[in-house]
Amino acid sequence: MPPSSAISLTQVFWGIGILLTTITYANAVTRKLREQNTQLRKEVERGKAEQDKLTKEVVAERERSAKLEEEKLAETMFWSRVDRLAREELSKREQALRQKDAELVAQREQIRDLQNNLRRTRSLRQAPPSAGAPAPNGHPIFPESTVVAPPDVRSTIAAFDEVILHMVRTLNLEISEVATQVTNSFHVVEAPEPDRAALAFERAREAMGPVMAELLESIQHQDDPILIDIALKTDMVGFAAEIVSAWDFQHQSKSVFTEVYKQMLRSEPHLVAGQWRSYAQKYSKQRLYNGRDLASGFSLQLAERIADLLTVAGASTTTEAIIVAYSPHLETITRTALELQRIIGEEVISCDYEVLVVHFDEIFDAEQMEDIYGGEVPMAGPPGMVPRVLSTADLGLRRVEKVPGSAEGEVAATMLLKPKVVLDTIVYELGLVEDEEPSPLVEETAT
Template sequence: MEGLARTELRKQEEALKEQEAVVLAQREQILSLQSQAGDAHTVSQSPLSDAFEVLRAPEDASSRHAEFVDVGSTIASYDDVVLSMVRTLNFEISEVASQVTNAFRVTDTPDHDNVNLAFERAREAVGPVMAELLESIQHQDDPIIVDIALKADMVGFAAEVASAWDFQHQSRSVFTGLYKQMRRSESQSVCGQWRSRARKYSKQCLYNSRDLVPGFSHQLAERIADLLTVAGGSSAAEDIHAAYAPHLETIIRTALDLQRITGEEVVACDYEVLTARFDEIFDSEQMEDIYNGEIAATGPPGTVPRVLSTADLGLRRSQKVADAVDDDDGVTTTMLLKPKVVLDTVVYELGLVDEEDASPSTAEPSA
């Protein structure tokens, strides 16, 4: 029997198809700008950099007074570019998830050792509840949970890449802490310039302009293979990469360009790629239910909808304004695109959990 969630999934896919021409045009525009930009070490001389040069903070007071720039309009123009890139990411992720889900088949002879190893990695990638749902549910007739898990994994991976300082996990907290402290006492110009240089030169030191797309796209294929293995499939990471390489590489390249543009090119404001945390209470002001609230009330009486996973990336802009009066050191934030989420009540709608059982977000996964 086809549930509401499955029907809504198809509606989402139809909507994506209708937007395909627009998003593909946006992607071609971005790729065209990227090709003009050339190698990373010459990006400052590219048309892409020239188009965004007006957003750079002037180096000294004289140049500050010499340039009369409508900062509001330039930031608005940058909003359009960054939003386009985030939407391209969301589109490509949805395309890959749909294609992989449609091709998914359950194997008759699972390798239990591989399943156990993949399960541990899946727990790290999409959380224990999603990993448990993948392992415990029969997906032959309706692999919607596979689709949801794939989107959650790719969204999380793309967000990590786009938000990274230098792609070294151990240094993220150091950079983040320093930048947070700096924004309390320094101007947007000073903070933006420091962030730009910190990201640029730390990456140069570590990678020396090496192309990171191949390595990251193979990592993404490995993560997809783990989810499929846990769900009962038997796809190898190499086969997944070979089958979906153009999409995977577009996801990674767009995320890397988003990391560079928002981290190094823009200094007049800060952009943050958004996801919603698992088990977070649903807040319509900060996120959007991918099923438009139609299954939010499913489940036992008194159930409070919580986030099961993020299906689409969101985007938020922040800017420190010298004369602002608020409780956050003059930093104002604007939600440009809410992240779309799947709520945990979807498992009740699909009949995966009895209404008498505990919420899937709070229930302990089996060992």
């Protein structure tokens, strides 16, 4: 074979080899491209799925944001309404307080006018008609069968009725106003001082009784402080009644004076017994206090009791803070009570006046007392429950006179103002106990 033919054949073989190599390489590249294409397709699908997922999350987040915005808007509108209602209620309370202030001013002016009229018309200090001979000490002694109050005595009693009744109503109004103001400013603290709270509880228990103290300590008052208002009235009414009913503000002497006076009423006309009572109270207080003003001391005691009550209920306050905030009202309460004590004890001699406080756990008697809630609350509680008194919210007043000609000291009582009471059914109305549970008063009485 010629050399040129050999070269041509070699070139052919090389060409075939190159072609085969090219084809093999091309197949490998194609296979690689297919694998990459498959991988890319999978990546695209995963990316699309991730995108769909993210899109859904974005949509959900937008919906959640829109919902939150709606909720915030609704909440804003709600609190706006609450704020408006609170402002309206505050305005109503301020208007009611202003009205009470105006009523108090009118009551005080009327009392002053009545007292002036009473001073002009009073004749009991003068010598009575000649129905009986004067005793050596200058005080008349009447035979029991001839003691008949003359017309001027009846007119004086009527004048006393009007003066004393207005003073009791003014006292009740002052107590109610202080209770309202203190209740409106009541706030619960997170961590009250244990020692102070324990001491306050013992004093409140002694002042108001165990049931009221337990209720104050055991329930939450921030949302509905009605029990605070009730407890404040109970405490202040009881405190004022103690002052008005005292002989000389010495506890140890009250029973002695009272028994002597009762014994005297059995044997002597009311005018004679009343004259002795007048002198006994007047000169006993002069001996003990020598004309010292007692109002500031009693106001301080009242502030201490209010501070104890609020501490038991969960507030943080002091006697000094109560004095600073409510001193004028507290002094009005104590001065009115002291003046009532003086008039009833020293000026009135032809009859007796008694301020009335209904005792805890007494059965409600509509003839002798008045439900402060007008009969609405007694509907609460289990069927057949007999309403009992939880506390007294307003002082009552009655006049007591010895029956003329009575040999045993028989007396007749005239109700001038019924005391207002809070019934134990309030605990059901407030949801403090269930209807099937016994009243706390019943449990306390049983123990």
